[in-house]
Amino acid sequence: MNNKTRRIRINEDGPREGFQIESVSIPTARKVDLINALSGTGLAEIQIASFVHPRKVPSMADAEDIVATVEMVPGVKYTALYMNARGLERAISTGRLSIDDLGFNVCASPAFLARNENATPEARKQRKRQMIDVARGHGIRPANSGSVSAAFGCNFQGDIGIDMLLDAVRDVHEFAAEFDCRIDKLGFSDTMAWATPDKIRRTLDVVYTHYPDVEISLHLHDTRGMAMANALAAIDLGVREFDTSIGGLGGCPFAAHQGAAGNLCTEDFAFMCEEMGYETGLDLDRLIEAAQLAESIVGHSLPGKVKSGGSLASYRRR
């Protein structure tokens, strides 16, 4: 419990998480409409595209077009996802993205790595080393941050115990040390939604004990309906940074979930934070509008609740 501030940082992943999983072909202009709407909600960071191979994720083939067309608002950080040197080159070439998040990520589940990325842990590190080389060529240093995916469990590996997770965290630190980097920030991704509030509590308690100065952030999926309760448990322990998706967009195309639910929903989570006296800096009414826009763009209902149920402020105003 290393954090007493009432400020909670919410990073929007909806455009990237959401559009990569939607099976319909969404026009680039509509994707950009959503990103532009999100830019006006107070969000400090929005992940807007994924530079993966268009054959692997055809729905992200327009990544360059998206980045080129978005009306970027000063003060908002626009980021993208890249899994290898080629993807990073493409992202840098746009000249419009923040590439300051080149941290040290490992996967807690070897089985997931093999299925999701067809790679061994060492091959994945080698890929990251190549990315860091590319970045350095553009004068970009790796970040003092790391992350662990499949941090709480894996559909292919099963439970990720605390010892396994601690091994992964140690691995992150050693990997960073290769490049004379510290780990100030550490992200845990519940990629396949194995976390429960109890597991969040037991895990983070141990991690904070071992690494009292590290700032933890969470990336939570709602595949088993636990995202909000997990986020609550994490806030209670001092976590102050979360990735979320507008409307609850998202899922994981490789995670073998038939009915893969999306991420922790941005507007529902912001609602909870604000109602509990935390500051998010977000405009809930505008988030709700953006969530409704997201729904109209994907053409089906999205799991977020507040966009239909209404904020309490809207009732208090009556």
Next chain:
Amino acid sequence: MNNKTRRIRINEDGPREGFQIESVSIPTARKVDLINALSGTGLAEIQIASFVHPRKVPSMADAEDIVATVEMVPGVKYTALYMNARGLERAISTGRLSIDDLGFNVCASPAFLARNENATPEARKQRKRQMIDVARGHGIRPANSGSVSAAFGCNFQGDIGIDMLLDAVRDVHEFAAEFDCRIDKLGFSDTMAWATPDKIRRTLDVVYTHYPDVEISLHLHDTRGMAMANALAAIDLGVREFDTSIGGLGGCPFAAHQGAAGNLCTEDFAFMCEEMGYETGLDLDRLIEAAQLAESIVGHSLPGKVKSGGSLASYRRR
């Protein structure tokens, strides 16, 4: 925090909550199919019908038929909802329902009472006195229990502060005293989903302080995506009884929500409890089957997640 047992009691409200809100006309036999499926999941109590005026809630006009047709499993308590003496008479006449839950309920929001039931608080009490008279005529005593609806807030009244809630709880006690009844159990219903984990904590803390021996139960709606986080907050404080709905069926036909979301979802909540080491006595696989059946009966997707995401046990078995 008056309760250290690891046993959590889950009462199923899906058939009543769900079918009363569905706009389609669902054949009685299909409703009974769902109730029969639920009877085999380990649930101790299932609310299967609502004895309200068929003009007010046409989808519940077949209440008698439902009760007559269900294959009742010994050890499972089958209950119904009734709002007045006529409804109670109808429920008793079936001869197949548990009528031992005739407790003292008040509404924390006068505005909701007026809009939802077209009644003053006193008129509502008078109606309950008539119901108790009817019950006594059948040898049924009122129960040592009470409940408060709209306990945390109301779309028409606004926030329900702790003082207002305590007034309502006092009212419950005074009402019970009229009939020489104690209040051993107290249910709070978040009828219009104004609760947040913070509000649950602050409220229950005060209530437990004033009434340390009372057992609290919760009826939570997920209209703003808070149900699971609210339930977690309540479990942490010692609450061990919850009403839930299979698949997240439900809503409130009078609560003026366009996109009214349902109740805390039975199988998702049971999943959380069991994964956190609490005992529910429920068979999660059978709950998931029942949730999938509920979905096929109502003909649209229901908000519950585990029925699509899968239990963790199903992955651990691989």
